[in-house]
Amino acid sequence: MIDFRSDTVTRPCQQMRDAMATAEVGDDVYGDDPTVNELEIWAAKRHNFEQAMFCSSGTQANLLALMAHCQRGDEYLCGQKAHNYKFEGGGAAVLGSIQPQPIENEKDGTLCFNKLASVIKPDDSHFARTTLLSIENTINGKVLPLNYMEQARAFTNTHKIKLHLDGARIYNAATALNVDITELSQHVDSMSVCLSKGLGAPIGSILLGSEQVIKSAKRWRKVLGGGMRQAGVIAAAAKIALEQNPKRLQLDHDNAKYLAHCLSILPGVEVNQAHVETNMVFAKFVKNIDIESMVEQLKTKDILITAGNPIRFVTHLDIDKVAIDSFIDALRNILPR
Numbered sequence: 001m002i003d004f005r006s007d008t009v010t011r012p013c014q015q016m017r018d019a020m021a022t023a024e025v026g027d028d029v030y031g032d033d034p035t036v037n038e039l040e041i042w043a044a045k046r047h048n049f050e051q052a053m054f055c056s057s058g059t060q061a062n063l064l065a066l067m068a069h070c071q072r073g074d075e076y077l078c079g080q081k082a083h084n085y086k087f088e089g090g091g092a093a094v095l096g097s098i099q100p101q102p103i104e105n106e107k108d109g110t111l112c113f114n115k116l117a118s119v120i121k122p123d124d125s126h127f128a129r130t131t132l133l134s135i136e137n138t139i140n141g142k143v144l145p146l147n148y149m150e151q152a153r154a155f156t157n158t159h160k161i162k163l164h165l166d167g168a169r170i171y172n173a174a175t176a177l178n179v180d181i182t183e184l185s186q187h188v189d190s191m192s193v194c195l196s197k198g199l200g201a202p203i204g205s206i207l208l209g210s211e212q213v214i215k216s217a218k219r220w221r222k223v224l225g226g227g228m229r230q231a232g233v234i235a236a237a238a239k240i241a242l243e244q245n246p247k248r249l250q251l252d253h254d255n256a257k258y259l260a261h262c263l264s265i266l267p268g269v270e271v272n273q274a275h276v277e278t279n280m281v282f283a284k285f286v287k288n289i290d291i292e293s294m295v296e297q298l299k300t301k302d303i304l305i306t307a308g309n310p311i312r313f314v315t316h317l318d319i320d321k322v323a324i325d326s327f328i329d330a331l332r333n334i335l336p337r
């Protein structure tokens with residue numbers, strides 16, 4: 001299978017499977033799982049936060065951060081395109097009684113500080129209390145400018161609100177900017193990182209924050225049914241992902257550029273190659289073509305893509321240049337001449 005749908009489709013390598021098979025475990029709800037504890041201590045230190053907490057998913061880590069920072073009747077500022085607004089089932093409102101206040105993302109994925117300032121509510125019982133700004137990096141494959149993180153910190157300090165970073169793919173951002181991860185994480189009060197995407201773990205995200213934030217998030221995690229018992233079995237793979245796989249992300253980015261180039265020379269396909277900053281490629285099919293049928297035809301050749309126009313292609317550790325070449329060959333035969 002050549003699967004371009006997402007970097008979530010990566011499978012654990014043999015080293016991860018071995019580590020999972022032999023992981024020392026205990027009951028993590030009692031704080032007794034040595035493998036989870038080791039991962040959390042290591043992750044907190046690596047990212048320069050007081051504490052870290054292993055979570056079942058990025059969606060859970062984001063929700064817990066929002067619930068740790070905000071009380072019932074508070075609101076958080078975010079982008080219309082934010083994953084934790086648009087793609088997480090409205091969890092903050094549904095489960096946290098927290099109102100989102102989205103604004104349009106700028107073309108580069110950032111949120112304009114003047115627009116954000118204009119939606120911050122005064123302290124008045126007519127309004128929800130504006131408590132938090134949530135930003136996302138990378139967002140739809142785009143990297144926020146390096147100084148944007150610092151500006152977001154200055155903005156939230158001025159307005160005395162907290163700052164959360166949905167860093168599901170923050171390692172892709174650090175790789176693209178060629179900076180250490182702490183250059184990006186140093187400015188925020190909390191950060192979620194997906195270990196099950198480009199980093200290749202089978203399951204799990206990590207939430208980072210102060211002792212107080214993690215204490216509160218841990219409480220909510222239990223309330224939401226996210227207290228895992230012998231979670232060391234999956235934490236063992238997660239630790240390998242976090243320690244070893246950031247350094248291979250450049251390869252995914254190079255492959256994305258290669259894929260963008262190959263797609264752009266096919267008739268009827270438009271790709272803005274300059275927009276390929278990390279591991280995502282968006283290709284527009286401009287000729288009269290039945291996208292659904294194209295998806296089905298590719299599937300018969302063991303190639304998986306998500307229907308849409310533009311179509312999002314994601315590169316990851318199970319996709320190499322050879323796979324890209326086979327896909328391009330298959331696509332060439334399907335596209336109308």
Ligand SMILES: *Cc1c(COP(=O)(O)O)cnc(C)c1O
Binds near residue numbers: 058136205
């Ligand atoms: C994937 C993703 C999440 C959620 O992660 P899951 O593990 O799929 O729940 C959150 N934010 C962003 C930006 C993501 O890309």
